[in-house]
Amino acid sequence: MAEVTLEEAPRKVRDMYEKGLAAMERGNTNYAMDTFMSLLDLEPRLLKARRFLRAAQVKEFKEKKGGQITHVLSTISGLGGLLSANAALKKDPMKALKATEKLLRIDPLNKMFIKVHVQAALASELPEVAILMLEVAREFYPKDADILKRLGQLYLDNNMTDKGRDVYEVLLALKPNDPKIVKAFKDASALDTMSKGGWSGAGSYRDVMKDADEATRLEQEAKAVKTSKDIDSLIQDSLTKIEKEPQNINYRRALADLYVRAERMDEALQTLQEAQEISGGADPQLDRAMSNVKLKQFDMEIAALKKAGDTEGAEAKQKERDTFELQDAADRVKRYPNDLQFRYELGVLLYENDQLNDAIQQFQQSQRNPQRRTRSLYYMALCFKQKQQYDIALEQLEKAASEMPTMDAAKKDTLYELGVICEAMGDKEKAAKYFKEIYSVDIGYRDVSEKIEKNYS
Numbered sequence: 001m002a003e004v005t006l007e008e009a010p011r012k013v014r015d016m017y018e019k020g021l022a023a024m025e026r027g028n029t030n031y032a033m034d035t036f037m038s039l040l041d042l043e044p045r046l047l048k049a050r051r052f053l054r055a056a057q058v059k060e061f062k063e064k065k066g067g068q069i070t071h072v073l074s075t076i077s078g079l080g081g082l083l084s085a086n087a088a089l090k091k092d093p094m095k096a097l098k099a100t101e102k103l104l105r106i107d108p109l110n111k112m113f114i115k116v117h118v119q120a121a122l123a124s125e126l127p128e129v130a131i132l133m134l135e136v137a138r139e140f141y142p143k144d145a146d147i148l149k150r151l152g153q154l155y156l157d158n159n160m161t162d163k164g165r166d167v168y169e170v171l172l173a174l175k176p177n178d179p180k181i182v183k184a185f186k187d188a189s190a191l192d193t194m195s196k197g198g199w200s201g202a203g204s205y206r207d208v209m210k211d212a213d214e215a216t217r218l219e220q221e222a223k224a225v226k227t228s229k230d231i232d233s234l235i236q237d238s239l240t241k242i243e244k245e246p247q248n249i250n251y252r253r254a255l256a257d258l259y260v261r262a263e264r265m266d267e268a269l270q271t272l273q274e275a276q277e278i279s280g281g282a283d284p285q286l287d288r289a290m291s292n293v294k295l296k297q298f299d300m301e302i303a304a305l306k307k308a309g310d311t312e313g314a315e316a317k318q319k320e321r322d323t324f325e326l327q328d329a330a331d332r333v334k335r336y337p338n339d340l341q342f343r344y345e346l347g348v349l350l351y352e353n354d355q356l357n358d359a360i361q362q363f364q365q366s367q368r369n370p371q372r373r374t375r376s377l378y379y380m381a382l383c384f385k386q387k388q389q390y391d392i393a394l395e396q397l398e399k400a401a402s403e404m405p406t407m408d409a410a411k412k413d414t415l416y417e418l419g420v421i422c423e424a425m426g427d428k429e430k431a432a433k434y435f436k437e438i439y440s441v442d443i444g445y446r447d448v449s450e451k452i453e454k455n456y457s
Contacts, residue, residue, distance in 0.1 A: 003128050004045040005402040013043045020052060025436060029056045037101055044094065047128050048402055053101070054136050057108035066107065074107035085116050093123030109140050111147075118150065127158050132405050143174055152188065159370040161191045231262045249275045249283070256289065265297045284336045291328050295321065326353060333362070340369035344376055356383040374400040378414050385417070390425050397421065407441050416446060428455070 006014060020035035036053035039046065064070075075082075085099035100117035107113060114137050121129035134151040141147050148171050155164030168185040175181050238255040245251060252275035259268035269290060276286045298321035305314040329346040336342055347362030360383045367376035377400035384393035397418045404411040415434045422431035432455045438445050439452045 003047050003126075003403075004043060005399065006046065006048055007398060007402075009043050009046055013039055013046065016042075017046070017049055020049065021433075024052060024056055029060045032056045033060070033105060037105070040101065041098065044097065044124070045126065047132065047405065050129060051132060051405065054104075054108060054132065057104055058136065061108055066109070071107060071110050074103075074110050075112055078103045078106050078110070078113065082112065082116060085120060089116075089119060089123055093120055096120035097124050097126070097129075109137070111137075111141075111144075114147075127154060128405065130154060131158065131160075135406055142170075145171060145174060148174075149184075152184070156188060156191060161188065162371055164188045164191070231258055234258050235262065247278055249278055249286075252278075253286075253289070256293070260293060260296065263300065265293055265300070268293045284332070284339055284342070287332060287335065291325075291332070294328070295325060298324065322353075325349060340366045340372060344369065344372040347376065347379060351379055351383055354386075356386055359383050374403050374414070375410060378410070378417070381417060381421075385421060385424075390421050394418065394421050394425070407437075412438050412442060412445055416448065419448075419451070 006017060009017070016035055016039040020032045020039065023029070023032035023035060033053060033056045036049050036056070039049050040053070043049075061070075081099055081103050085096045085103065088096035088099065097117070097120040100113060100120050103110070103113040104117060114133055117133050118130040121127070121133065131151065131154050134147055134154065137144070137147050138151060148167055152164050152167035152171065155161070155167060165185070165188040168181065168188045171181050172185045235255065235258050238251060238258060242248065242251045242255065252271050256268045256271040256275070259265070259271060272286055272290045272293065276283060276290070279286060298317065302314050302317045302321065305311075305317055326346075326349050329342070329349050332342050333339075333346050343362045344366035347359045347366055350356075350359035350362060360380055363376040363380040363383070367373045367380070369376070377396045381393040381396035381400070384390070384396065397414055401411065401414045401418065404414065415437050419431040419434035419438075422428070422434065432452070435448050435451045435455070438448045443449050
């Protein structure tokens, strides 16, 4: 069941949403919760409303200073509702979901309520609702392995591989000797690598991981070394391994990394080129690695010119670097036209170089990448804003904001730009609404405090 954005919702639902939001701004959390729960009866797919409902529930719970005893008492008082929700899970999961919302109204941080709510959301084909609940739970139970495992798996199941990897990394720190978690972290890391365009030719992520452990060990050792003698020793070790297994691309990757640490850039490039030839010239990650080495070469040359006091030479070399970076990104997209991550990266560079129409074209395609969708919409909006096409920019930002489940840095950026564009369009009331969303969680973000105070004055 696909999530519905606020713009797609019926007029009645949008009106109820605005009433609920206004009630929250006035501090009337009870009325806000009533409104959002009634709204969700009409449109259960509006995640934005459920997000504010959860925030209101948690706020009320914290104001009442609920704790462990409260959880015990709420379990007892909500036992009937819990049994009803469990009974409805298979026959009518949406009914079960509504029942769990009533339980969460009593206690939004009760682990038993959270568990059945997640089950009901998944049974109702609303994985984003389950993820939202587990993200909230994680804030209050950051070391709960069960919550982390379920959240990590849901991230992976829904193509949010970077977040899934991060969760399993936390789990690994909590339980470093658990073989299941160690394996899950490796699998999540491999899936994240594949989702970003790497290893696209491999049969499965297990094929990728097969020979990667040794290369990873070498990379970790390289990070730990402190002297050139240590690096030289590891380089010789890598060369010996390559001599025994010349077709092992991962050994060559690790060797190239060591050459970079030793500032032997030409040898690093040659090693990566050999790896690319072994792969048949079809490995985009090797392609990217070569580009990164070339950029580091530029950086070293620029630093040397600055140290020598050659300001003009440093500026000229910087321009040469910028030109190379943009052209190289464009060439990479031509070589791998289906890699949406590369299109996103090219779009950002085009935007930074004021080539707005070309940037928009790349972002229109890169938004199909689940990991880059919201950021692509954000940058596309910045392009339209630069072109003073504010109404189109507003549409892109509203889409992006509606798909961001948590108030992280990216969402703050998006809401801020929404406010700025509303100001430019003369809609100060709507602009204030977006600034307030940021202000309520981060009073120090940019100049949002000044904007809110100016609005009230």
